[in-house]
Amino acid sequence: MTAGAPHGQGVAAPAGTTQVAAARPGFAAVLRYFLRLGTLGFGGPIAVVGYMQRELVQERGWIAKQDFLDGVALGQTMPGPLAAQVAMWVGYLRRGALGAVATAVAFIVPSFLMVSAVAALYVHYAGLPAVRSLFYGIAPAVMAIIAIGAYKLVRLTDGTDRRAWAISAVVFTVTALTGQEPLSLIIGAGLLMIMLEARPRVRWPRRTPPRPDDGHVHSIAGVPVLAAALATAASGGVLVSLGMLFLKTGALVFGSGLAIVPLLRDGVVAQHHWLTQGQFLDAVAMGLITPGPVVITAAFIGYLVAGRPAR
Numbered sequence: 001m002t003a004g005a006p007h008g009q010g011v012a013a014p015a016g017t018t019q020v021a022a023a024r025p026g027f028a029a030v031l032r033y034f035l036r037l038g039t040l041g042f043g044g045p046i047a048v049v050g051y052m053q054r055e056l057v058q059e060r061g062w063i064a065k066q067d068f069l070d071g072v073a074l075g076q077t078m079p080g081p082l083a084a085q086v087a088m089w090v091g092y093l094r095r096g097a098l099g100a101v102a103t104a105v106a107f108i109v110p111s112f113l114m115v116s117a118v119a120a121l122y123v124h125y126a127g128l129p130a131v132r133s134l135f136y137g138i139a140p141a142v143m144a145i146i147a148i149g150a151y152k153l154v155r156l157t158d159g160t161d162r163r164a165w166a167i168s169a170v171v172f173t174v175t176a177l178t179g180q181e182p183l184s185l186i187i188g189a190g191l192l193m194i195m196l197e198a199r200p201r202v203r204w205p206r207r208t209p210p211r212p213d214d215g216h217v218h219s220i221a222g223v224p225v226l227a228a229a230l231a232t233a234a235s236g237g238v239l240v241s242l243g244m245l246f247l248k249t250g251a252l253v254f255g256s257g258l259a260i261v262p263l264l265r266d267g268v269v270a271q272h273h274w275l276t277q278g279q280f281l282d283a284v285a286m287g288l289i290t291p292g293p294v295v296i297t298a299a300f301i302g303y304l305v306a307g308r309p310a311r
Contacts, residue, residue, distance in 0.1 A: 024062060027094055031106045034087055038292045039110040041083075045294060048083040049075075050148070056090065063090060069157060077190065080250050081260075081293040084108060111292025112299050118286060119303035163193070239306045241272070246298055260295055274305045 033055075041048045049072060056062045071089030075082045084104055091103030158164035167189045174185055245267045249260055261284055268274045275283070283304065287297030 025060075027099065027102075030062070030091065030094055030099075031102055034091075034103045034106040035110065037087075038107040041291045042289075044288060045082040047148070048293070049086055052083075052086060052090070063093065067093060072157065077186070081295045084293045084295075108292060108296070111290050111296045114290050115286050115296050115299045116303060116307075118290075119300045119307065122282070122300075123304065123307075163196070167192075238274070242274070242302060242305055245272075246302075250295075261297070264297070264301065268301055268305065275301065279304060 037048065037051060041051055053068060057065050057068050068086075068090075071086045071093075072082075074089060075085035078085060084107060087103045087107045088100040091099035091101070093099075095102070154168055158168055171185055171189065245264075249263050249267070265280055269277060269280050280301075283297050283300040286300045287294040290296060
């Protein structure tokens with residue numbers, strides 16, 4: 001988004017693009033779109049972002065191409081689910097922070113309700129073997145959707161820039177060989193492009209004498225509060241421990257919803273033994289075969305671990 005431009009006004013589309021010139025709809029139409037996408041958007045984060053790119057940029061012209069690319073780049077460099085972050089970005093461009101919250105709710109709530117209902121049935125019937133069979137049947141179609149979406153997204157992002165294609169190839173190779181997210185490599189690639197394209201001018205701040213109410217006083221005063229909060233969390237039982245696990249996971253995992261799966265498995269299966277391996281696989285299956293963000297798996301896990309009604 002162009003610096004200084006008001007929310008909802010993107011940059012002009014480059015010559016030769018296929019972006020559709022269309023009048024901007026009301027915000028209610030944007031919310032209806034994300035509600036429908038959250039209800040019908042199958043295929044995981046890459047596929048869902050591909051749907052947004054095709055429908056919002058190419059077909060409807062609701063958002064400029066460069067604005068959309070900025071949102072994808074921001075979502076890829078921030079922790080948490082990619083598709084939900086791009087949805088929040090679109091809402092932010094239209095109505096600021098409240099717009100971001102509204103689009104996130106519209107996008108996530110449908111899949112949350114679906115997964116919660118299936119989790120209730122799963123618990124009631126002590127496991128559904130059909131769930132895993134359903135996942136194995138749908139998986140090839142889901143993988144095809146993800147592959148096509150990834151191909152379209154990399155073409156949109158890299159374009160004809162050889163440097164961008166080289167970065168993509170290096171990161172892809174390292175990820176394939178190590179089986180892990182090369183976070184340092186991703187950040188390094190971003191810093192490299194900053195140095196090549198927009199090297200910042202460093203201005204050293206002038207030193208000013210500290211005031212009596214400077215930040216070090218606040219930080220020291222906040223230590224007992226933080227310690228008390230941590231002590232409460234440590235003694236709060238399974239529900240609080242589960243919440244802390246998901247909070248840590250959402251704050252530390254970069255990339256997309258699929259990248260969150262290994263860390264969740266380590267926490268809920270290996271460390272805390274809240275779920276068996278089979279139950280965790282069923283939870284991941286639910287995140288893949290239901291619409292919306294893959295991290296909705298968290299709702300299924302939460303229901304299995306601490307969502308059973310008290311008797």
